[in-house]
Amino acid sequence: MACAQQWDTLAVKTESLSEILLVRASWQDPWLNIIPRGEYPRGEGYTRTTFTIGRVEPTTDEETWVELAPVSAQHLDGHCSTTYNGVYTGYHADNYQPEEFGLKGPLVCQKELGQAFQSEEFWEKYFQALEKRNRKSVINRLGNVYMQYVPKASANAAFTWYDGDIATQSPPAGPTMTDLDGANLPTSELTQEMLDSTGETLIEEGAHVPDSNGFITMGDQGPEYPLLIGTWMSKRLAINNSELRADLNSGFQSRADVNPVLRRMGASRVIGNFRHVVNPFPPRWRVTNNLLVRVPTWVMSTNATYATKGQVAIINPDWRDPSIAAYEGAIVLSRWVMTEEVLRPVNSAPGMKWDPLNYFGAWQFVTGNDALLGFDDCTGVTDPLKNFGRHFAQYEHALKPMYPSYGRLILFKRCANSFDTITCS
Numbered sequence: 001m002a003c004a005q006q007w008d009t010l011a012v013k014t015e016s017l018s019e020i021l022l023v024r025a026s027w028q029d030p031w032l033n034i035i036p037r038g039e040y041p042r043g044e045g046y047t048r049t050t051f052t053i054g055r056v057e058p059t060t061d062e063e064t065w066v067e068l069a070p071v072s073a074q075h076l077d078g079h080c081s082t083t084y085n086g087v088y089t090g091y092h093a094d095n096y097q098p099e100e101f102g103l104k105g106p107l108v109c110q111k112e113l114g115q116a117f118q119s120e121e122f123w124e125k126y127f128q129a130l131e132k133r134n135r136k137s138v139i140n141r142l143g144n145v146y147m148q149y150v151p152k153a154s155a156n157a158a159f160t161w162y163d164g165d166i167a168t169q170s171p172p173a174g175p176t177m178t179d180l181d182g183a184n185l186p187t188s189e190l191t192q193e194m195l196d197s198t199g200e201t202l203i204e205e206g207a208h209v210p211d212s213n214g215f216i217t218m219g220d221q222g223p224e225y226p227l228l229i230g231t232w233m234s235k236r237l238a239i240n241n242s243e244l245r246a247d248l249n250s251g252f253q254s255r256a257d258v259n260p261v262l263r264r265m266g267a268s269r270v271i272g273n274f275r276h277v278v279n280p281f282p283p284r285w286r287v288t289n290n291l292l293v294r295v296p297t298w299v300m301s302t303n304a305t306y307a308t309k310g311q312v313a314i315i316n317p318d319w320r321d322p323s324i325a326a327y328e329g330a331i332v333l334s335r336w337v338m339t340e341e342v343l344r345p346v347n348s349a350p351g352m353k354w355d356p357l358n359y360f361g362a363w364q365f366v367t368g369n370d371a372l373l374g375f376d377d378c379t380g381v382t383d384p385l386k387n388f389g390r391h392f393a394q395y396e397h398a399l400k401p402m403y404p405s406y407g408r409l410i411l412f413k414r415c416a417n418s419f420d421t422i423t424c425s
Contacts, residue, residue, distance in 0.1 A: 105391035147175035155412035199273035207406035230282035284325035
């Protein structure tokens with residue numbers, strides 16, 4: 001009997017090996033900074049409802065006011081008679097539910113650690129990689145639900161907005177893009193005119209109020225919203241609108257208080273009402289059977305070019321290719337769109353006590369049969385002396401919608417690569 005997913009990345013010293021282990025860096029999106037975090041109330045069940053009180057405004061901008069008049073034959077009640085116009089209020093209720101996600105690492109044999117080369121340093125780097133992988137799962141989920149909740153627009157001549165989807169059950173794995181399929185597909189790159197229109201709409205929705213954390217600030221041209229945008233598209237907008245660009249190096253002189261926030265989010269420039277937060281790995285889609293389908297950014301590879309042992313993540317060639325992943329998204333960020341509520345486990349109750357649990361994604365190393373039995377990748381294997389072990393992590397949270405209209409997802413066309421050339425003379 002054997003296990004299919006044993007940790008097979010240790011090196012055995014049969015030749016001269018370098019003492020230095022190199023590590024590839026991983027990009028961290030700003031979702032963990034932008035989404036507020038709280039706690040899901042204990043004992044509140046599996047479904048909660050959030051209420052958003054709607055605006056109360058007059059339905060006409062020219063209401064009828066009546067002149068005051070004394071009591072007379074024409075005005076029997078005169079000044080003592082007042083017409084009262086009705087005022088109506090309402091709210092919108094949204095349901096949201098807790099959800100969970102679990103991860104398990106490959107199986108590790110304790111006996112191998114004593115014979116393999118640099119096993120402790122390999123283990124340290126392996127565990128660091130697990131931590132990055134764990135965070136990435138949470139970051140991806142926050143970003144996908146955010147894009148599900150907020151309104152969406154397609155970069156075409158109409159540039160029409162479509163409502164976001166706040167479902168009564170857990171959001172799907174990725175944002176629903178059906179409103180942008182077919183005839184509504186983007187036909188253009190993102191333009192500053194589209195962003196200016198978006199900024200105007202956000203102001204009308206009430207998303208322009210500066211927050212105490214400095215994510216939304218007031219600039220020379222009004223409110224400045226964080227825009228999570230791909231590197232290439234950000235450069236294109238900067239080149240096409242150089243007269244509007246404000247580099248943040250000089251922009252900090254009058255607003256030094258927001259400097260740490262901008263640096264933490266990786267903002268690089270301001271154009272119009274948008275502060276560009278450059279994302280080297282923006283979300284991209286392809287069209288399959290007239291439907292938008294998300295193209296994964298990464299793929300795991302065992303190709304000898306990248307991995308001589310185990311598997312490593314490489315950038316998906318389809319994600320890079322504009323002829324395949326033809327559409328890209330830019331996201332207007334707001335801390336008011338939703339809140340993440342993490343569940344707190346009950347580790348003890350009167351007359352009973354469990355081993356401490358953690359629902360915040362902390363890795364726990366489990367040894368013996370608990371790491372083997374019940375998993376498809378290990379059948380018929382038992383470990384009474386606990387020589388084997390593996391990491392497990394679980395994450396439980398609920399994503400509470402607040403003001404989804406304060407954020408946006410704009411889908412635009414990626415133009416095919418076409419480079420200027422200089423002919424040698």
